[in-house]
Amino acid sequence: MKKYAYHANYVHYNSKIHNNIYLLICGDTIEGMLDGDARVPDEYEIVRFENSAIFPGLINTHTHLPMSFFRGMADDLHLMDWLQNHIWPAEAKWISPEFVQAATDLSCVEMIKCGTTTANDMYFMSEHIAASLHKAGLKGTVGVGVLDFATKFGTCADDYISKASELYLKYQNDGLINIALCPHAPYTVSPDSYKKCVEFCSKHDLVLHTHLMEAKSESADSLAKYGKTPVQIMNDAGAFDIRSVFAHCVHLNDEEIELMGSKNVSVTHCVESNLKLANGFAPIGKMVSAGVNVTIGTDGAASNNDIDMIGEMRTVALTHKGFRCDATTFPAAKVLKMATENGAKALGLKDTGVLKKGHKADFIVVSFDSVMMTPVYHPVSHLIYSGNCNDVTDVYVNGKCLMKNRELTTIDEQAIKANAREWARKIVN
Numbered sequence: 001m002k003k004y005a006y007h008a009n010y011v012h013y014n015s016k017i018h019n020n021i022y023l024l025i026c027g028d029t030i031e032g033m034l035d036g037d038a039r040v041p042d043e044y045e046i047v048r049f050e051n052s053a054i055f056p057g058l059i060n061t062h063t064h065l066p067m068s069f070f071r072g073m074a075d076d077l078h079l080m081d082w083l084q085n086h087i088w089p090a091e092a093k094w095i096s097p098e099f100v101q102a103a104t105d106l107s108c109v110e111m112i113k114c115g116t117t118t119a120n121d122m123y124f125m126s127e128h129i130a131a132s133l134h135k136a137g138l139k140g141t142v143g144v145g146v147l148d149f150a151t152k153f154g155t156c157a158d159d160y161i162s163k164a165s166e167l168y169l170k171y172q173n174d175g176l177i178n179i180a181l182c183p184h185a186p187y188t189v190s191p192d193s194y195k196k197c198v199e200f201c202s203k204h205d206l207v208l209h210t211h212l213m214e215a216k217s218e219s220a221d222s223l224a225k226y227g228k229t230p231v232q233i234m235n236d237a238g239a240f241d242i243r244s245v246f247a248h249c250v251h252l253n254d255e256e257i258e259l260m261g262s263k264n265v266s267v268t269h270c271v272e273s274n275l276k277l278a279n280g281f282a283p284i285g286k287m288v289s290a291g292v293n294v295t296i297g298t299d300g301a302a303s304n305n306d307i308d309m310i311g312e313m314r315t316v317a318l319t320h321k322g323f324r325c326d327a328t329t330f331p332a333a334k335v336l337k338m339a340t341e342n343g344a345k346a347l348g349l350k351d352t353g354v355l356k357k358g359h360k361a362d363f364i365v366v367s368f369d370s371v372m373m374t375p376v377y378h379p380v381s382h383l384i385y386s387g388n389c390n391d392v393t394d395v396y397v398n399g400k401c402l403m404k405n406r407e408l409t410t411i412d413e414q415a416i417k418a419n420a421r422e423w424a425r426k427i428v429n
């Protein structure tokens with residue numbers, strides 16, 4: 001097994017910054033760290049990253065990768081107008097296996113270039129998303145979308161769930177891909193169908209990933225339709241008792257936060273999408289205090305308009321300081337933990353999210369060469385408040401290099417971007 005000793009000025013190891021360190025890797029696994037002045041055993045090949053820091057790969061816990069082809073297509077609109085009058089019609093017209101594969105390829109380029117190594121995706125035609133992630137060498141929890149009505153992707157909840165079943169068998173024990181089930185939201189999926197999804201996920205130990213309380217109107221609408229709030233529906237279906245990831249949760253009341261905290265539920269905070277669609281600020285400070293595992297997601301590129309986790313981390317750190325009038329809330333280290341360790345916990349990835357002995361070698365190299373990164377006092381603060389995706393120089397997943405000095409090694413960035421421009425010419429006409 002090939003062994004490497006990666007040297008950087010700073011290494012975020014065991015959730016702390018260490019100066020002048022070698023990160024030791026054997027195959028796909030981290031073996032440990034070594035002082036930068038120590039003699040490296042002969043069996044290791046030494047790789048040096050000058051004026052750089054090594055961080056864990058970022059984990060985006062809520063996105064829709066194929067929506068990169070709708071980036072910038074419909075901006076400055078309210079959620080339901082955006083969804084019903086723009087996004088859903090465009091999806092009905094354009095989505096095909098070729099579209100999903102090509103658009104996910106574009107998202108894979110963006111993720112690698114922005115230091116994301118794992119994505120928790122929710123969409124349809126998921127086999128093509130899994131294939132694209134696999135080709136790029138990225139990790140994905142690939143969610144199969146479930147709706148209560150027929151679309152070109154399926155006929156009814158049972159049919160969507162059967163698609164997940166097929167894909168689950170295909171990717172069992174895969175080193176990169178896990179399959180999840182994604183009932184879209186309580187306003188498109190009935191309480192009975194949620195129960196079926198929970199049963200399926202429970203039986204196969206899969207992640208259930210759904211939208212919850214993104215818009216303020218969802219609670220009243222659900223009460224009128226089912227006599228229950230969306231949170232009550234989730235609780236009654238057993239969704240808080242399995243490994244579930246709830247995206248958004250902007251409009252929870254204190255009682256709901258207490259309930260979800262007592263069940264150690266994972267909530268994905270998608271601050272930029274919530275800002276852009278004017279859905280409000282999720283009360284993540286209260287959620288963290290109650291015991292909710294809060295993670296970070298970008299949502300799709302059509303409502304963000306990127307899937308850059310470094311930018312997203314900065315927005316989380318800044319907006320909640322302003323929102324709570326408290327400069328000490330959500331400090332940089334806590335936000336980085338949300339985007340790495342908490343994300344891995346939410347997805348049940350026991351060997352990722354933290355760089356430490358025995359974990360998988362999913363790491364990114366961030367250069368401190370740019371003028372905005374000069375000088376350096378606190379590397380984690382630098383990443384959150386001064387850094388941007390262009391500072392990410394190298395990316396590794398399971399010990400395999402996906403980007404070397406800003407050049408992708410597994411997929412062809414120029415060809416993928418050219419293909420995306422070609423699709424956009426068709427979509428606009």
Ligand SMILES: [Zn+2]
Nearest residue numbers: 211247299300
């Ligand atoms: Zn979403």
